[in-house]
Amino acid sequence: MKNRVKELRERAGLTQKELGEAVKVSRQAINAIETGKFDPSVWLAYDLARYFGIRIEDLFDFEGSVRK
Amino acid sequence: MKLLRKPILNVVVVFMISTFYGLVFHVTAMNPEFTGMLGYDPARGKGTLTSPFWNGWSVFLREGHHRFIGYVFLVLAVMIAILSVIRRREYDEYQIGYLEKGLIVSGFCMLFLIPLWFLLILGDPCYIVEYAMLVVVVHWTVLLFADLVFLLTRG
Numbered sequence: 001m002k003n004r005v006k007e008l009r010e011r012a013g014l015t016q017k018e019l020g021e022a023v024k025v026s027r028q029a030i031n032a033i034e035t036g037k038f039d040p041s042v043w044l045a046y047d048l049a050r051y052f053g054i055r056i057e058d059l060f061d062f063e064g065s066v067r068k
Numbered sequence: 069m070k071l072l073r074k075p076i077l078n079v080v081v082v083f084m085i086s087t088f089y090g091l092v093f094h095v096t097a098m099n100p101e102f103t104g105m106l107g108y109d110p111a112r113g114k115g116t117l118t119s120p121f122w123n124g125w126s127v128f129l130r131e132g133h134h135r136f137i138g139y140v141f142l143v144l145a146v147m148i149a150i151l152s153v154i155r156r157r158e159y160d161e162y163q164i165g166y167l168e169k170g171l172i173v174s175g176f177c178m179l180f181l182i183p184l185w186f187l188l189i190l191g192d193p194c195y196i197v198e199y200a201m202l203v204v205v206v207h208w209t210v211l212l213f214a215d216l217v218f219l220l221t222r223g
Contacts, residue, residue, distance in 0.1 A: 029162035038162050 002061040006034040008052045023047040039068065072167055073159050075152045082215060086145035089208055093138030103130050107195035116194045126198050137205055144212040151219040 009019050009030075016030040025044060032038035033048075040048065042056075049056045071077055096102040107116060108126035117123060128134065159167065189196055 025160040026163060029160050032162055038165065041161050044161060 001036060001039045001065040003033065003036070004059055004061075005030070005048060008054075008059070009034075012052070019048075019051075022051055072164050075156060075159065078215065079149045079152045082145050082148050082212070085208065086141040086212070089204065090138035090142045093141075094135045097132030097135035102197075105197045106130055107198055116192070122195055122198055125202060126195070129198065129201055134201065134205070137209075141208060141212065144216060148212065148215050148219060151216070155219065 005019075009016070012019075014022075015027075016034070017027040020027045020030045023044065024047075029038065029040075029044075033040055045056050045060060049059045052059060106126050106129055108123045108130075110123075110127055110130070188199065
């Protein structure tokens with residue numbers, strides 16, 4: 001799913017590992033989300049959105065992505 | 069699938085199966101009943117295949133060298149257990165997703181392997197012990213090394 005995780009992470013000056021530690025997932029999981037290879041669960045999406053202080057739908061582009 | 073999150077499950081399964089194979093390989097090494105089931109006997113020059121690979125593998129088993137493979141399985145299982153304890157972290161949903169995909173693929177492989185095995189036994193039961201031992205060795209070696217590489221490389 002298209003998302004703004006990479007953009008917001010880089011804006012915050014974080015590495016994938018640091019963001020992963022903040023939301024309790026591996027660096028690989030963050031990398032897979034950023035590259036659109038992996039759609040996170042609702043809870044992980046919520047944790048990421050809350051971490052960046054925005055709503056889930058502002059972090060993940062539901063409209064521009066294909067429903068699986 | 070919450071249980072899959074626990075690294076201890078990986079350790080228990082790997083240890084149980086590695087110990088089973090290690091024991092079987094140790095007990096069958098040089099065992100006359102086991103060697104009697106093998107398809108090739110170099111002393112008599114007996115064997116239905118002319119394949120140097122299968123006859124060589126049969127001789128390897130007859131001489132009991134497969135027990136060392138069993139010992140390697142046990143050493144790898146101990147290494148996996150130590151690494152799992154040192155890096156004691158639950159797997160995340162991304163890793164669990166891959167694990168689930170792997171289990172589905174291996175389940176499908178098993179579905180096809182059983183009829184193939186059945187056909188093989190009906191078609192030519194000679195060397196069936198050699199085939200079985202090779203499948204076990206290749207399957208478990210690949211699994212143990214994949215597990216080890218995952219534990220060594222995951223961030």
